[in-house]
Amino acid sequence: MSAADIILTGANVHTLDPARPHATAVAVKDGSVIAVGDERDVRDRRGPATELVDLAGATLTPGLTDAHSHPVWGLELTTGTDLTGIADFPSLLAALRSAPRVNGWVMGYSLDHNAFEGRPMHYGLIEEALRGAHGYLRLYDGHSALVSESVLRMAGIDGPRTFDQRAEVVCDAEGRPTGHLNEHAAMDLVSPVLMSAPAAERGTRLMELLSSMAATGLTSAHVMDLGRDAFELLAAVESETDLPIRLRFAPWCMPGATDDDLAELIALQRVRGRRWQVGGVKLFMDGTVEGGTAWLEHADCHGQGTDAFWPDPHAYSAAVRQLHEAGVPTATHAIGDAAVRHVLDTVESLGAGGPRHRIEHIETIPDDQIPRFARLGVVASMQPPHTAFTRADHTDDWSQRLGDVRASRAWRCRDLRDAGAVLALGSDWPIAHFDARQVLAMARTPKGAAVRGTGLTGLMALEGMTSQAAFAAGEDHVTGQIAVGYRADLTAFGLDPIAAPADEVAEAPVALTMTAGRIVFRG
DSSP states (O other): OOSSSSSEEEEEEOOOOTTTTTTTTEEEEEEEEEEEEEEHHHHHGGOTOOEEEEOOOEEEEOOOOEEETTTHHHHTOOOOOOOOOOSSHHHHHHHHHOOOBTTHHHHHHHOOGGTTTTOOOOOGHHHHHHHOOOEEEEEEEEEEEEOOHHHHHHHOOOOOOOOOOSSSEEEEETSSSEEESSSSSHHHTGGGGGGOOOHHHHHHHHHHHHHHTTTTTEEEEESSSTTTTTTHHHHHHHHHHHHEEEEOOOOOOOOOOOOHHHHHHHHHHOOOOSEEEEEEEESSSSSOOOTTTSSSSOOOOOOOOSEEESSHHHHHHHHHHHHHHHTEEEEEEOHHHHHHHHHHHHHHOOOSSSSSSEEEEEEOOGGHHHHHHHTOOEEEEOGGGGGSSSSTTTSSSHHHHHHHHHTTTTOOOOHHTTTTTOEEEEOOSSSOOOOHHHHHHHSSSSOOGGGGGGOOOOHHHHTTTTTHHHHTTTOOTTTTSSSTTSOOOOEESSOOTTOOHHHTTTTTTTEEEEEEEEEEEEE
């Protein structure tokens, strides 16, 4: 019987393995669990080189997974001044006046739409505060930006544009750009003139970010993008060290994708490193409620939201079918009720069998769509921290655009679980904070417009970041439980995340995080 590399004892272990739900000790070797039980069950696994770790009553769970995150692309999205928490227009102007000027630029990110207090976004609102600097402000949703007049000139944007996807250079009544760029294709127009950090700096930032994620209990993340130079960046980092958390990338498939584009996405599924791999493809069926680009069954209160992100929704369905037949799972961004319905209709048309498909976000859906998730085997991937961007009294921009009826159907996590759906939970960092403990807590106590619904139980929340996240990735045979033969990805808390009150879970001490059998964080 081979000796363990590490033996963890003195723990309250929630294995999430139905065959043995509870234990007190776990033995690990070569990145895998080799024994689970009490101290008698792991005693024979002790050798002269085995590291013994007494968890002193801490609660050990399967390693937490953020089922929707952007840690590589997010390095770009979080460049400049953090505008999180700016809640009104005077505060925004004050932040811009005091923001650092780097090579003549003011960059900002995570700006809440509500900070404009109902004003239509226009560069004229911020020019005085910029004091002659070039301005680029990303809105918190990651789907829109406001740029200064000088940036429009540098990028050669002098009027409306036509895109393959649903995107817009917002213009005034005379056809002059306002500086508001809605959706990725429009924002990409200014990418060539933006500052970019050197590769070495980005590699350092990535490791710092992933280490910070691990300190909150995360051992893996489903990355809903690939990024412009992710392979080179990851290879450079892994040439020197191991990633502290596993990354599973889903590159984008955008409207206008050709057969060659789809073949390339299929081929990418074979690409991997030591602790990262490509697994799946990300598509978009709509944009955001606040930006007026969520696809809704009926127009929002501004008369927008009746168009899909793919101008021809049938082309989306054809792309999903081609990926499905090649065995590639898909994850589709669908926020509005019409977008969710179309994705479900598409999956239903594929028939039984094949890879698992999932829908990301699902911010508002009616009753009749909820049971379809379980019936069709579609995973619901949702981000509880998003609820904090709304208000219970529906005075926020998200709620006011939707109206009371649709706003009352906000983030129906518990309804989906009760209907038998698999529910994977994430943060959508950098849209919201990556702290896994906050995801667990807010799944149990939703904020804003979602407070009218019922939160998850402590067990449901934990499953959403462990066993159900593993199922969403098609990895439930190797992770998401603490069982012999499974990955030794483990998280230890200073309290029981199932039994403790949600507000205590949000600030729970993390005693230990282990990825691939290596302790990457000790509290």
